[in-house]
Amino acid sequence: MANRRSSYRLAGLAACAGLALAQPAKATDEIQVYNAGIAAVGQFTYQQHLNYIPLGVREPPFPGGLVSNHSLNGTPEFAYGVTDWWELGLYLPFSVQNERFYSDAFKLRTLFVVPHADQRNFFYGVNLELSNETPPFAQTRWAMEIRPIIGVRNMRYEFIVNPIVDIGFGRFGEADFAPAARLARKFGEDLYAGFEYYGDFGKIGDFKAVSEQQHTLFAVTDFKLGVVDVNFGVGYGLTPSSDRWVVKTILGYAFPVPGSSTSERTASGPVNPMSRSTQRTW
Numbered sequence: 222m223a224n225r226r227s228s229y230r231l232a233g234l235a236a237c238a239g240l241a242l243a244q245p246a247k248a249t250d251e252i253q254v255y256n257a258g259i260a261a262v263g264q265f266t267y268q269q270h271l272n273y274i275p276l277g278v279r280e281p282p283f284p285g286g287l288v289s290n291h292s293l294n295g296t297p298e299f300a301y302g303v304t305d306w307w308e309l310g311l312y313l314p315f316s317v318q319n320e321r322f323y324s325d326a327f328k329l330r331t332l333f334v335v336p337h338a339d340q341r342n343f344f345y346g347v348n349l350e351l352s353n354e355t356p357p358f359a360q361t362r363w364a365m366e367i368r369p370i371i372g373v374r375n376m377r378y379e380f381i382v383n384p385i386v387d388i389g390f391g392r393f394g395e396a397d398f399a400p401a402a403r404l405a406r407k408f409g410e411d412l413y414a415g416f417e418y419y420g421d422f423g424k425i426g427d428f429k430a431v432s433e434q435q436h437t438l439f440a441v442t443d444f445k446l447g448v449v450d451v452n453f454g455v456g457y458g459l460t461p462s463s464d465r466w467v468v469k470t471i472l473g474y475a476f477p478v479p480g481s482s483t484s485e486r487t488a489s490g491p492v493n494p495m496s497r498s499t500q501r502t503w
Contacts, residue, residue, distance in 0.1 A: 247275070248290065250296040250314035250325065252439075252469045253452070254382050254403035254417055256344040257286060257370045260302030261478050268473040269294040277464035283393075287357045289464050293317040296328075296392035302469070308332040316358070326353040334370065346370040361389035380404050398422045413443040433461070435463045449474050 277289035282289040296314040314325035334346030348367040372381035405415030417439040423429035441454035450473040
């Protein structure tokens with residue numbers, strides 16, 4: 222009997238450990254809503270994503286995982302316009318914690334959108350992203366993001382939804398539903414303000430309890446500093462499992478299209494630095 226009880230205890234501990242290890246981790250290197258804007262054909266663009274979490278979750282998402290509290294996270298993002306409906310991109314995510322730098326390897330993405338999305342009242346697209354991740358950030362070496370883009374806009378407002386599915390490959394991999402949305406208003410030339418929402422419901426088909434889900438609401442503003450687009454936002458976590466406060470910024474620059482003049486630097490995308498372009502067309 223004693224041996225049987227010991228076996229049951231070991232089995233229970235193993236099951237609990239397995240559940241703990243199965244918890245997904247999401248690095249907050251990129252906090253943005255995609256709006257179907259892409260670089261012009263033959264154009265390179267650069268965005269620097271940065272966010273700081275002054276008050277976040279203090280427990281690691283899995284043994285050996287990084288804690289989000291007091292972390293600085295980000296990624297340089299390089300993109301290239303292949304056609305008027307296709308863009309390629311590269312990310313190099315990182316995190317800085319306790320004066321130590323952590324690399325999250327790289328991400329490759331391919332973005333397909335309806336041509337001239339910036340000129341449409343209704344626009345759409347899909348972004349496919351393949352991630353090669355390191356152990357402090359995730360328990361799966363390879364992952365994929367499938368991000369549909371659906372949006373509407375008029376002269377004053379835009380509303381965009383990204384119903385994202387994150388898929389981890391391997392033993393601890395699962396498919397999570399992590400939607401994002403944006404509602405913004407134009408207040409002047411190159412000045413926009415609004416709200417962005419980011420969530421993580423957990424495994425598709427087996428969502429977590431609401432208190433264990435991640436839901437964060439950001440107040441955001443978009444503006445220009447010379448030729449640099451700026452997106453700045455402050456987010457508040459709505460559930461105990463969310464980071465309580467997050468400060469984020471995105472700096473974007475579109476290089477001149479080869480063969481064009483300096484005045485033709487901007488790409489053919491819409492409004493805000495959340496896009497891959499800088500031209501304002503509303």
